[in-house]
Every structure is written in C-alpha cells, then in structure tokens.
Amino acid sequence: MAVRPALPTIPGLDKVFIGGRWQESRGGGLVDVICPADEEVVAQVMDPSIADADAAALAAHQAFDTGPWARMSVQDRATVCERLADAIEKRLGLLNTAWLLEAGAPIAHGEMINSGAGTMIWRNAIAQARAAKFEERRSGPLGEAVIIHEPIGSVLAVLTYNGPVVLMGMKVIPALLAGCTVLIKPAPESPLTSRLIADAIEEADFPEGVVSVLAAGTAVTQHLVEHPLIDMIALTGGTAIAVDVVKRSAARLARTALELGGKSPAIIADDAPLETVLPTLMDGMTGFLGQVCVCRSRVLVSERRYEEVIDAFGSAFRDLKVGLPWDSDVDFGPLAVKRGRDRAEAMVQRAREQGAEVVAGGRRPAHMNRGWYYEPTLLRNVTNDMEIAQEEVFGPVIGVIAYRDLDHAIDIANDSKFGLASSIYTADPDVAMNVARRIRSGGVAVNNAGVSLTEPFGGFKQSGWGRECGVEGIFEFTDTKQVLLSGSYLNA
Structure with missing residues (x-):
C-alpha cells in the first residue's frame, strides 16, 4: 500500500507572519491540521487572533502610507516580485506535498496547476506590469491631461483552499505590482501551503509591512473585511460569502473585486465528434473533483444525441479511480473538506428525489472507510429547474440536460444566476463564435473546457465582478487619476 508522504519542513508552525516577518501570536492558539485522505492529524499550527489581524492591517496601512513600496517604480516592484516568483518556484515540490496533506490534492494535480499553470501566470503578470502604461498623456476636445493608474491602498486578498498557490499569480502578485500592500488571507484549510508562501515572501525581502499572511477562520476574516485600515477586498469564494463581504464593507465604500462560483455549461453541438469532446470535457468536469469555480457542471446535449453522450461519458466516469492521493494509480483523492463531501452527497440525494x-x-467509495471521499457522479434526466442544475455543488457532480436545438441550448445555458465560464463544442467555427457571443458568461471556450489565466478572467451576474489576470488584473488594484494640463469644460 502506498505510504502517506512525510510532512515537509515547514517554517512558522507556531507563529504568525505579519509585515514580512515571523512573530509570536497575540492570543491565538494551536489547532490541528487534519489530512482529508485519512482524517489523521499531520501537524499543529497557530490559529491567528483578531489582535494578529489588527497588527497586520496596521502594518499594511502604515507601509502604504509611509513606506517606499507605493512610490517605487513599477520596474523596481517587478524586480522584487521576480524574487518572490523565484522563491516560490524553489519551493514548488514542498508546496505540492503540503497541498496534498492539507487538501488531498494528488501530486500530479499540484504539478499541473502550481508548477505548470501557476508559474506561467505569475511570470506573465510580472511581464505585463513591466510593459503596462501606468501613465499616459492624452489630448482631447476639452484639453490635455495625464492619466495615472495609482495603487488603491492596502488590499485584503481572501484566497480559497482549491488554489492557494496559483492564486498568488492571479491576485496577490498583481496587487503588489500595482503598488498595493497586501494582507494575504488564505483559507484556514491552507495552513501548510500558506506558511511556505510566507517563507518565500520573507526570502524575497519586501520592504517592512508590505505583505502579511494569516490563514485565519471566519471570525478573523469578517473582522478584517470590516477593518477601517483595509482599502480593498479581493475575494475568491462563494456567492453567499461575497454578499456578506459587500455588506460588511459597504459603510466605508471599500473597493471589492469578487471572483465567485459558477454553474458553467458545456454545449455539445450535433456536429461535435465525441472522441474530440471527451478528453477536454472530462477534465473540465472532474478536475480536482469539481472543486473548481469553472467546473463544467452542466452538460447540454441535443435530444437526438442524448443516449450516445450518456453512454460515452458514463463509461468514462466509471473508469475513474478514487483512492489515496499519494497512490500514483488513482485519478482522484478525497474532497478537501468534510462539508464538501456532505454537500455533494445531500445534493445528489435531492436530485434523485x-x-x-x-x-x-x-456514493462514497466502498473501499475507503476513512477520509472525505465521494465518487465522480454523472446524473441523467436533469432539467434546468432542478437544484442540481441551479446551485453550485463544488464537488464531483455533473448533470446532463437535453436541448431541442442550439437556440434552446443557449436559453438553458443563460437560465442561471451564474455566469463565470462556459464551453461550446462544434466543428463549425461560425457557429462557435455565434454561440460564444450569445452566452452570458465571463469566459467561453471553443472546443475546450478551460480558461486562459493570462488574459482577463472573471464573471457575469452572481459570478462576481472585476477581472483577474492580464494587465486588466493589475489595473483592478488601481485608482485612475486625471491630471489636467490645459483646457477645461469651463472654457468650452
């Protein structure tokens, strides 16, 4: 039997990381880190307190107001961020093992998302910042002005357990490149990866106060969201949490950028050969057991091809192997959190009803009697008014919905409060672009089930607002200033 990897050397297990250095906690206590694969305690870590949160918010505020970071050139900030990228990349092997232990992500998944995609995303962000126009001179009918993108201030970056490393490139490094100070708030389920990230930040040698890392729970997070010294909240999470964030930050009109969930459709047109659909769509449906915001959880197929698609995907689902995530012979480990397994189980039961x-x-796999396991699940006879078609599972549950024609398919795709990602599979490029223009989502993939995370990415409707990645993802963390050099509406 495969043996669970040993806990790698992880700094600061009994400390908190505030303002760029390890410190004793101001009243926090030790909590267990439980491996979701076997429910064994693999470590104990310090749980940050509200006093720790106050210290981190003050450090970020003071560093922005009086420190050098916001006033450095973007080229100099990019150089420091390159040091951070180097330091993270040195630790990718450790990070992938730590992620396996805290979230059940198989090493192969970590190597794909972190070592592969993550590296490209943060390196691209640094290159984009170096080339971006943070200042631009413009002339128009009412005068001449300089347009300046200035950092917005101190940012609370709220991360999720399904991407604690890759989100460094999507959210944290862009905010730093923009000139903001950042309080990184990983999920409490990310206590090991977050400390390795903090270790990389310390090695990168940012100015004092610029970056803090607190993998805190709900009470501390809510306190930070309400904190008067936090200028912006950049959240990856669920819609209900986002609504709470907006309410808690509304009184001071803090800026928010929200990358939320989805109920992403994949439309299979009648001319799409299944042998080309299956490889990418299977990954798009089941990647990290559906614990991905862009999971293609609604598969839309014509009534004529319904049985053909059910047979093909049913066979593919039954071939998937679930087991210990450190066993190289399995495809998937457990869900990262027990509540995720329980939610998937309950929603499948209601779908049956x-x-x-x-x-x-x-079902839970019969051969796994410990851990938070649930088999990748394919459902047929799903209609779009069912809960399973309208609410995000954030687990490995996919519904197949029949449509009459492509117009009907687009109606079904858009009949959702979400609008994050979608796919259209067809052999006709004109049909693909027509469908892509009509689907109400922030991203549409043609003959694919992914998204580009080097281009602007985000949601429509209740999938959030704001954009991550690309130069737009950097400017999301800026305010735009007009400096009028000549002319005015008063002279019109």
Whole structure:
C-alpha cells in the first residue's frame, strides 16, 4: 500500500507572519491540521487572533502610507516580485506535498496547476506590469491631461483552499505590482501551503509591512473585511460569502473585486465528434473533483444525441479511480473538506428525489472507510429547474440536460444566476463564435473546457465582478487619476 508522504519542513508552525516577518501570536492558539485522505492529524499550527489581524492591517496601512513600496517604480516592484516568483518556484515540490496533506490534492494535480499553470501566470503578470502604461498623456476636445493608474491602498486578498498557490499569480502578485500592500488571507484549510508562501515572501525581502499572511477562520476574516485600515477586498469564494463581504464593507465604500462560483455549461453541438469532446470535457468536469469555480457542471446535449453522450461519458466516469492521493494509480483523492463531501452527497440525494438518475458514481467509495471521499457522479434526466442544475455543488457532480436545438441550448445555458465560464463544442467555427457571443458568461471556450489565466478572467451576474489576470488584473488594484494640463469644460 502506498505510504502517506512525510510532512515537509515547514517554517512558522507556531507563529504568525505579519509585515514580512515571523512573530509570536497575540492570543491565538494551536489547532490541528487534519489530512482529508485519512482524517489523521499531520501537524499543529497557530490559529491567528483578531489582535494578529489588527497588527497586520496596521502594518499594511502604515507601509502604504509611509513606506517606499507605493512610490517605487513599477520596474523596481517587478524586480522584487521576480524574487518572490523565484522563491516560490524553489519551493514548488514542498508546496505540492503540503497541498496534498492539507487538501488531498494528488501530486500530479499540484504539478499541473502550481508548477505548470501557476508559474506561467505569475511570470506573465510580472511581464505585463513591466510593459503596462501606468501613465499616459492624452489630448482631447476639452484639453490635455495625464492619466495615472495609482495603487488603491492596502488590499485584503481572501484566497480559497482549491488554489492557494496559483492564486498568488492571479491576485496577490498583481496587487503588489500595482503598488498595493497586501494582507494575504488564505483559507484556514491552507495552513501548510500558506506558511511556505510566507517563507518565500520573507526570502524575497519586501520592504517592512508590505505583505502579511494569516490563514485565519471566519471570525478573523469578517473582522478584517470590516477593518477601517483595509482599502480593498479581493475575494475568491462563494456567492453567499461575497454578499456578506459587500455588506460588511459597504459603510466605508471599500473597493471589492469578487471572483465567485459558477454553474458553467458545456454545449455539445450535433456536429461535435465525441472522441474530440471527451478528453477536454472530462477534465473540465472532474478536475480536482469539481472543486473548481469553472467546473463544467452542466452538460447540454441535443435530444437526438442524448443516449450516445450518456453512454460515452458514463463509461468514462466509471473508469475513474478514487483512492489515496499519494497512490500514483488513482485519478482522484478525497474532497478537501468534510462539508464538501456532505454537500455533494445531500445534493445528489435531492436530485434523485426530483427525478434525476445516477449513471455513474453517486456514493462514497466502498473501499475507503476513512477520509472525505465521494465518487465522480454523472446524473441523467436533469432539467434546468432542478437544484442540481441551479446551485453550485463544488464537488464531483455533473448533470446532463437535453436541448431541442442550439437556440434552446443557449436559453438553458443563460437560465442561471451564474455566469463565470462556459464551453461550446462544434466543428463549425461560425457557429462557435455565434454561440460564444450569445452566452452570458465571463469566459467561453471553443472546443475546450478551460480558461486562459493570462488574459482577463472573471464573471457575469452572481459570478462576481472585476477581472483577474492580464494587465486588466493589475489595473483592478488601481485608482485612475486625471491630471489636467490645459483646457477645461469651463472654457468650452
């Protein structure tokens, strides 16, 4: 039997990381880190207190107001961020092992998302910042002005357990490149990866106060969201949490950027050959057991091809192997959190009660008696008014919905409060672009089930607002200033 990897050397297990250095906690206590694969305690870590949060918010505020970071040139900030990228990349092996232990992510998944995509994302962000126009001179009918993108201030970056490393490139490094100070708030389920990230930040040698890392729970997070010294909250999370963030920050009109969940559709047109659809769509449906915001959780197929698609995907789902994430022979480990397993299980049960049928999966694997496991599940006879088609599972549950024609498919795709990602599979490029223009989502993939994380990415509707990645993802953390050099509406 495969043996669980040993806990790598992780700094600061009994400390908090505030303002760029390890410190004793101001009243926090030790908590267990439980591996979701076998429910064993793998470490104890310091749980940050509200006093720690206050210290981190003050450090970020003071560093922005009086420190050098916001006043450095973007080229100099990029140089420091390059040191951070180097330091993270040196630790990728450790980070992937730590992620396996705290969230059940198999090493192969960590190597793909962190070592592969993550490296490209943060390196691209640094290159984009170096080339971006933070100042631009413009002339118009009412005068001549300089347009300046200035950092917005201190940023609370709220990260999730499903991407604690890659989100450094999507959220944290862009905010730093813009000139903001950043209080990184990883999920409490990310206590090991967050400390390795903090260690990399310390090695990168930022000016004092610029970066803090607190993998805190709900009470501390809510305190920070309400904190008067936090100028912006950049959140990756669920819609309900985002609504709470907006309410808590509304009184001071703090800026928010929200990358939220989805119920992303994949439309399979009648001319799309399944042998080309299956490889990418299977990954898009089941990657990290559906614990991905862009999971293609609604598969839309014509009534004519319904049985053909059910047979093909049902067979593919039944071939997937679930087991210990450190076993190289399995495809998936457990869900990262027990509540995620329980939610998937309950939603499948309600889907059955509403008329859906299980084609594959739909249960805890019989051979795994410990850990938070649930088999990748394919449901048929799903209609778009069912809960399973309208609410995000954030787990490995996919519903197949029949449509009459492509117009009907687009109507189904858009009949959702979400609008994050979507896919259209077709052999006709004109049809692909027509469908892509009509779907109400922040991203549409043609004959693919992914997104580009080097281009602006974000949601429509209740999938959030603001954009990450690309130069737009850097400017998200700026205010735009007009400096009028000549002319005015008064002279018009």
